[in-house]
Amino acid sequence: MPAVVIIGAQWGDEGKGKATDLLAGRIDYVVKFNGGNNAGHTVVIGDEKYALHLLPSGILTPGVTPVIANGVVIDIEVLFDELEALSARGVDVSRLKISANAHVITHYHRTLDKVTERFLGKRQIGTTGRGIGPTYADKINRVGIRMQDLFDENILRQKVEGALDQKNHLLVKVYNRRAITVDEIVDDLLSYAERLRPMVSDTALELHQALERGETVLFEGGQATMLDVDHGTYPFVTSSSSTSGGAATGSGVAPNRIDRVIGIVKAYTTRVGAGPFPTELFDASGEFLRANGFEFGTTTGRPRRCGWYDAPIARYSARINGVTDYVMTKLDVLTGLETIPVCVAYEVDGVRVDEVPVSQSDFHHAVPIYEEFPGWSEDITSARSFDELPKNARDYVLAIESMSGARISGVGVGPGRDEIVVRHDLLG
16 A cells, blocks of 8 residues: 655645545555644535644544644644544544654744744745744754653753753843743743643554554645745745655655645745745735635734746656656646636746746746637536536646646645545555
8 A cells, every 4th residue: 555645736725635536545544754733734524624734634533543744833832722622523633653763842942933034024934933944953963852852850940951052142141032041941941741641652663563554654845846945935934844755755765655745726826925936916816816725824824926827847846756646736726717828938038938946036037828728607516527518618627737847636626525526546
């Protein structure tokens, strides 16, 4: 049975949660391998809408074991808030597993994130202020706090002392904030230890054993390819590896165990935060996409920047991730448009460029070259086979497929759990 990675192929918010939920009835484990509560999934089941920020969306499917792996940074307060909210709605959360090696977001990480972003002024990156970046920075600087540290007070205290030695100098002398005491951090983290103990384990070993038993493991990426710390629009990126390669390092499962990579694209493009976005719209078309697609952040509530579909980005994502299948979401949002432009290339300094420029400056100044496709007015939310879509909608999907570097195996036609057209078996 396969190990499958689901990743966002644009700038995030593509609908990865829905794709995960589509497959969840056929899988045994769903693994979150990167990011923290700086992103979210919205999953609609019947009349119920679930907004998940830290938990993998597979937690909504009975019988599936959800895993928060070592590549994730965890705000423990947010974790328990989400678990309690789901439990109150009748969702069984008892199967959750958390890696002992996952890093912990503390109060000082959140404080540093907010004051640092304000200090940048016009050079702000557009972080969510939830402490994600500073926690990953501590991980790389080898002064981070891991989940396993909460079960040894002496080690925890030593690590917090080491981290605060430098951070308090920054907070007091540079940012004019009060110093944070070791006791307040240690006491806060220890207050969660006993509740966490049954959940925390060697998840890399458990996932390896599951694959050896022939079970199916699904890796659910947070954020997206164009926000990857190495391969995204740096420095306007997240702090973790959100490409398919990150599934291996972020979970402890070897890359040669991964069988399929499913990329998620919207039928148009959105992004949140600062940074280049060649197809961004500032007119009525952008407002149409934002309103019809309800393009507001699941976690932040921020309005998303909206633009037309960008085929060079899809090709780039297919190449970087080894995408075997694409799932296109929100095709229904385009219903009612007379024509639908698609970016097929860029113009940079008067020269046509067919692929994403490697230079940040070139990409920032790239002007999209569009090809227009006829739209449709028919309601497509009831379509369950490709042939049931209007001809112009089918032609749009096929055109996108021909220029995106991988086959489009599923097409989302509405927000509901079952509102999707499946063209190819994603696990076949």
